[in-house]
Amino acid sequence: MKFFETVFALGLVATSFAEPIPHEKRSLSQYTAVISSISAQVAVVNTATNNYIAGTVAGSVVQTASNQLVTVINTGTTNVGTYAALNTLDALALISPIQTLAGDVGDLVDDVITAKPKFVTDGLDDDVLASLQQQKTASTALATAISAKVPAALQSTAQQLAAQVTAEIQRGIDAYS
Numbered sequence: 001m002k003f004f005e006t007v008f009a010l011g012l013v014a015t016s017f018a019e020p021i022p023h024e025k026r027s028l029s030q031y032t033a034v035i036s037s038i039s040a041q042v043a044v045v046n047t048a049t050n051n052y053i054a055g056t057v058a059g060s061v062v063q064t065a066s067n068q069l070v071t072v073i074n075t076g077t078t079n080v081g082t083y084a085a086l087n088t089l090d091a092l093a094l095i096s097p098i099q100t101l102a103g104d105v106g107d108l109v110d111d112v113i114t115a116k117p118k119f120v121t122d123g124l125d126d127d128v129l130a131s132l133q134q135q136k137t138a139s140t141a142l143a144t145a146i147s148a149k150v151p152a153a154l155q156s157t158a159q160q161l162a163a164q165v166t167a168e169i170q171r172g173i174d175a176y177s
Contacts, residue, residue, distance in 0.1 A: 027090075028086065028090040028093055028094070030079070030083055031080065031083065031086065031090070031094060031146065031149075032093075032094070032097050034076035034079055034080060034142075035076075035094070035097045035098060035101055036097070037072055037075075037076065038069070038072055038073055038076060038101060038142075039097075039100065039101050039104050041065070041068055041069045041072045042069065042101070042104045042105055042108050043104065044065050044068070044069075045062065045065040045066055045068075045069050045108055046104075046107060046108045046111055048061045048062045048064075048065040049062050049108065049111045049112055049115055050111060052115060052118065053111070053114065053115045053118060059119065059122050059124040059127075062124075062128075063124070063127055063131065066128075066131040066134075066135070067131070069135060070131070070134045070135055070138050073135065073138035073139060073141075073142055074138050074141070076142055077138065077141045077142045077145045080142065080145040080146055080149065081145055083149060084149075085149045085150070085151070086149050086150050086151070087151070088151050088153070088154065091149075091150040091151060091154045091158070092154070094146070094150075094158075094161075095157075095161060098161045098162070098164075098165070099161065099164070101165060102161070102164035102165045102168060105165050105168040105169060106168040106171075109168050109169065109171050109172040109175075112128060112132070112172050112175075113171070113172060113175045116128075116175060116176065125176055128172075128176055129173065129176040129177065132169055132172045132173045132176060133173060135169050136166055136169040136170065136173065139162070139165050139166050139169060140162075140166055142162075143158070143159070143162030143163075143165070143166065144162075146158060146162070147159050147162065
C-alpha cells in the first residue's frame with residue numbers, strides 16, 4: 001500500500017511540473033491606475049494654468065507640470081506594454097475612464113487657450129506649443145499601446161476613444177500654431 005501511495009504522490013508531483021506555469025494575470029485595475037495617474041497630473045497642470053492666469057505662479061510652474069504630464073503618460077505607455085491583454089468586459093470597462101480623461105483634457109485645453117494672451121505676453125507661447133505637441137505624441141503612443149491590448153473586435157472603438165483625447169490636445173496645438 002505504501003508503494004502505491006508513493007507512486008501516486010510522485011505522479012502528482014510530475015504532473016504539476018508538466019503544467020505550464022501561469023503568468024501573473026494583469027487586472028483592469030492596472031489599466032485604470034494608468035488612466036487615473038494621467039487624470040491626476042492633468043488636474044495638476046490645470047491648477048497651475050489657472051494659478052498662472054490669476055498671476056499667483058510663474059509660467060515655469062505650468063511648464064514643469066506639463067513636463068511631468070508627458071513623463072506620466074510615457075511611464076503609463078511603458079507599463080501598459082508589460083500588461084496582459086484585456087478581455088472584452090475589462091476593455092469595455094475602460095470606456096468611462098477614458099471618456100472622463102478626454103473631458104479633463106478638454107477642460108485643460110480650454111484653460112490653456114484662455115491663458116494664451118498671458119503666455120504670449122510672457123514669451124512662453126512657443127513653450128506651450130511644444131508641450132502640447134509632446135503631450136499629443138505621448139498620448140498617441142499610449143493609445144496605441146492600450147488599443148493593442150484590447151480584443152480585435154474592440155480595437156476600432158479603442159482608437160475612437162483615444163482620438164477624443166488627441167483631438168482635444170490638437171485644439172490647443174491649433175490655437176498656438
